[in-house]
Amino acid sequence: MTIQRQNPPAPHATPGYHHVTAVSGRTTVHLAGQCPLGLDGLIVAGDVLAQADQVVADTATALRAAGATADDVLRTVSYVATADRAVLFAVWDQFTGSAIGPAFSTASTLLGVTCLEYSGQLVELDITAAVS
Template sequence: MGELSYPKPEGVAPGNGYSQVVTGSGRWVAISGQVPFDADGELVGAGDAAAQAAQVFANLERCLAAAGATFADVVKLNFFVTDVAILPAVRVARDKYVDTAYPPASTAVQVTALFRPEILLEVEAYAIVAD
């Protein structure tokens, strides 16, 4: 794991379930947006935000492992959802993987559509791993 710190900026409200700032040193890892596909490229959880989120986070974990990283190294998550109403289900899945005492910085954006209409979310991750 890289050396990470979580400074608290003055004059900025604390994040609810995310950190406003995460810094660190080490090797930078960027994970492309992951969608709810299994290893065969089949959609998992059609119409089910919780099942899709679980698959997305499992995919992120596999991608991080391939880079020699874990969720403890993640400094930023970007969420793209077709409806912000699914964010509670996404947070449940996320909280199984991230340290909720020191969560990564995050951005959540509602989009009109993703590349296939049955996909409800896509999540990308950035990590810093010790050299």
């Protein structure tokens, strides 16, 4: 019943995430992609960082509902509708500095994409966790 995270000597060093995450003796939890929607079902007002904050809040709620915490996350995939690396890194910094920041120390991918599902949506987060 452990989660092991490691960085082998190759490939490259990482800025905080791990290349490999392995789990044994747990139940795997897959969250649906968390979108920056308010309770009214509309994209939250504000910029990409405001949307990232909503995604963080919703992800924390979903993890709690599954009996998990950010420390139980095995993999994150972050999607940001941008081709601007500065925006990508701003969202990454927002995520890693948030209440679910430990989730991003695991196997993580950050992608700039052309568009996401909802009109005006700039951020989405896909998470896999494991619980006892």
